[in-house]
Amino acid sequence: MDSILISVLNRTLVAGTPLLLATLGEIITERSGILNLGIEGMMAVGAVAGFIVTLATGSPWLGMASAILAGILISAIHAFVSISLKANQVVSGLALTMLGLGGASLFGRPFIGRPLPVKMAPFRIPILADIPLVGKVLFNQDPFFYLSLILGVLLWVLLSRTRWGIQIRSVGENPAASEAQGLNISTVRYICVLIGGGLAGMAGAHLSLIYSKSWTEGLTGGRGWIVIALTIFALWNPLRAFLGAYLFGCIFVLQYILQPIGIPPNLLGMMPYLATLAVLFAGGLKKGRRYLHAPAMLGEPYTKGER
Amino acid sequence: MKFTKIIIAVILVMLLAAAVVFAGGEKETEPVEAKKIKAGFIYVGPIGDYGWSHAHDVGRKYVEGKFPWLETLLVESVPEADSARIIDRFIVEEKCDVVFTTSFGYMDDTVKAGEKYPDKLFMHCSGFKQSENVGTYFAELYQMYYLNGLMAGALTRSNKIGYVGAFPIPEVVRHINAFALGIKDANPDAKVHVRWIFSWYDPSKAKEAAEALVADGCDALAFTEDSPAVIEVGQEHTEKGKPVFTFGHYSPMQQFGVDSVVSGQLVDWGVMYEKILKDIYDGTWSNEDLWWLAAEDAALLGGSFEDKINPKFTDELKAVTVEVPDLGKINVYNLIMKRLDQMNQGTDVFDPFVGPISDNKGKVRIPSGVKASKGQLLSIDYYVDNIVGDVPK
Known part of the structure; x- marks a missing residue:
């Protein structure tokens, strides 16, 4: 029983990490007022870039860096189309998904079925890792896990405690007023979309370097869509993203733990979306107060000087 | 003006997407x-x-x-x-x-x-x-599953063996049964535990299902899913000092788990x-x-085209002796090679689906001495008696 508990907790953190990273990216993107539905594509590109570079250089760290870079580059397409050209962000995001998935399978084809020669070793925190149960689960994880924790807290501090954070949020809420304050709306939005792309790329690298340690088509497996649900579930708050990512990760892991007692995996597979719907319902029921905190100008292109 | 820009943007993105699609064909x-x-x-x-x-x-x-x-x-x-x-x-x-x-x-x-x-x-x-x-x-690969079963039965220490299944259709159920029949012939005490992922291809589901089986105490894993995800789970646990034996599926997967893959089924x-x-x-x-x-020669044994059995496990398999009716006392390695040789001669010489075979509810499905017909194999919808649980409906 002990080993099942450790396994569930451990797998939850591993399965939740890519969700967390990509959700953090989508939160900052959406906070600036840009909706990016292309997470699935950006993750796929990150996964394949990370894998190829790790294979070529033998360094998973370089792999991670190039995954982030690849995510930034592909998200730049979305940024250009939706910010500079002011096109429909839904269409552009969906196109980004298809472009990313297609491009990843095209460039990844020669690398299918190749095992990863170098593996990123788990980072063991001395002393703490020897604590029973907790130590094994929390303090002996892969570097991505710790980075995602740090990034999550940093992003929360950035968004809620710094001047930059206020500027990003105000761009998402009321770009006209922000512009009157002297902010360059396009620049802020570009930066946020690119950060979001980088984080999605990093999430992809986690999948190919840590989670499955190989590249196969369909590696992202719909996580990009779960991330979009998660962003709403987290109410655009990085701290709630932790809760959501690990909750959804746990549900994913439990699918197979609970199967022998007769709970069909498909039912649990629906849970992330049901949970998101529940959050939306709760938001809809609470009248009077703005509960959901969706950025007011989410998905709306902004034209300079326009009212 | 704004509208034109939107149109241009959409066309641009579509063109990019199309370029990738056509380049892929x-x-x-x-x-x-x-x-x-x-x-x-x-x-x-x-x-x-x-x-x-x-x-x-x-x-x-x-x-x-x-x-x-x-x-x-x-x-x-x-x-x-x-x-x-x-x-x-x-x-x-x-x-x-x-x-x-x-x-x-x-x-x-x-x-x-x-x-x-x-x-x-x-x-x-x-x-x-x-x-x-x-x-x-x-x-058809069921004969190879049987041979993999012999290996899993001989190697398991926990007497719990896992199987990650794609869809509960006769083809997959037949393979699980063949695997279980092999296990039974090498180790009558071992039980087979099955998890279904309801997908032919989903590396992350296969991975979590495999992790769930390992957490449940299984130390040998076979699977039907088109990626090496289960192998990677086995390799990871083996590297961490907890040996988990795995069996490749369909393609040569030994390279994904050099310390974990014992053998597997290959198709030509x-x-x-x-x-x-x-x-x-x-x-x-x-x-x-x-x-x-x-x-x-369409069904082949091995986790790679070079080795029928990963040489790392040869000694361990040779150390286990079992008794079979037609050959007497024999070590498992030799038994596998003998059975493979018989299978290569044809199903009349040796076939795993020869009775008596009962399902796990105690009902005799194939009477003693009778070989299952092709029709029976193509419509098989029960678990043999050393598999735990029910086939999902």
Whole structure:
């Protein structure tokens, strides 16, 4: 029983990490007022870039860096189309998904079925890792896990405690007023979309370097869509993203733990979306107060000087 | 103005997407010879799945290299409802002489295409409907699962063996049963635990299912899913000092778990395509149902094409002795080699599905001394007596 508990907790953190990273990216993107539905594509590109570079250089760290870079580059397409050209962000995001998935399978084809020669070793925190149960689960994880924790807290501090954070949020809420304050709306939005792309790329690298340690088509497996649900579930708050990512990760892991007692995996597979719907319902029921905190100008292109 | 910009942006993105899509479509040609055959292949998955479609494509490449008179075309990731359109395109635009449809779901469209184009040939993989110009073919691997079962039964220490299954259909249930029958012959105390993922191809689900089985105490894992995800789980636990034995599926997967993969089943579609296309070329093709097993070299044992059994495990298998009715006391390694040799001679010499076989509810399904018919094997819907649980409905 002990080993099942450790396994569930451990797998939850591993399965939740890519969700967390990509959700953090989508939160900052959406906070600036840009909706990016292309997470699935950006993750796929990150996964394949990370894998190829790790294979070529033998360094998973370089792999991670190039995954982030690849995510930034592909998200730049979305940024250009939706910010500079002011096109429909839904269409552009969906196109980004298809472009990313297609491009990843095209460039990844020669690398299918190749095992990863170098593996990123788990980072063991001395002393703490020897604590029973907790130590094994929390303090002996892969570097991505710790980075995602740090990034999550940093992003929360950035968004809620710094001047930059206020500027990003105000761009998402009321770009006209922000512009009157002297902010360059396009620049802020570009930066946020690119950060979001980088984080999605990093999430992809986690999948190919840590989670499955190989590249196969369909590696992202719909996580990009779960991330979009998660962003709403987290109410655009990085701290709630932790809760959501690990909750959804746990549900994913439990699918197979609970199967022998007769709970069909498909039912649990629906849970992330049901949970998101529940959050939306709760938001809809609470009248009077703005509960959901969706950025007011989410998905709306902004034209300079326009009212 | 704004509207024009939106249109430009959308077109731009679509063009980019289209460029990628078209760049992905492969077309390979051979120099023209006097008599030529053009064969079209339709795959249900991406070639990159490292499983079913990948294995078919290895076969396609093999025959294309082998026959100078052969030209092949392929379309991958074709949804089962979409096959009629692709068949039409292959016949009408590409002027194919024969079309191979490689998924069960293409069956009805393939038969219909046979009526529509009576002067062309069609080969449908894994189906059961034939007609004048529509043949069927399949490479069946249950014998290899049995041999893998012998190894798993001999190696397990916890007497709990896991299986990650794709869909609870007769094909997969038959393979789990064959695996369990092998386990039983090497280790009557071991039980088989099954987790279903309800997907042919989903590395992350397969991985979590495998982790769940390991957490439950299983130390040997076999699976039906088109990626090496389960192997990676086994390798990871083995590296951390908890040996988990795994068995590759369909493609050579030993490279993904050099310390964990004991053996596996491999398929060689190449030999089947070679025979079918040679027959067509020679004019001796008939629509008989080709159901190839070990004896026809379509089903092979191993986690790689080089080793039937990973040499790391040879000594361990030799150290376990079992008693079997026809051979007396014999070590498991020799038993496997003997059985493989018998299988290569044909199912009349040795077959795992010879009774007495009871299901796990105690009902006798195959009476003593009787060999299961092909019909029984194709419709099997029960677990044999050392598997835990029920087949999901």
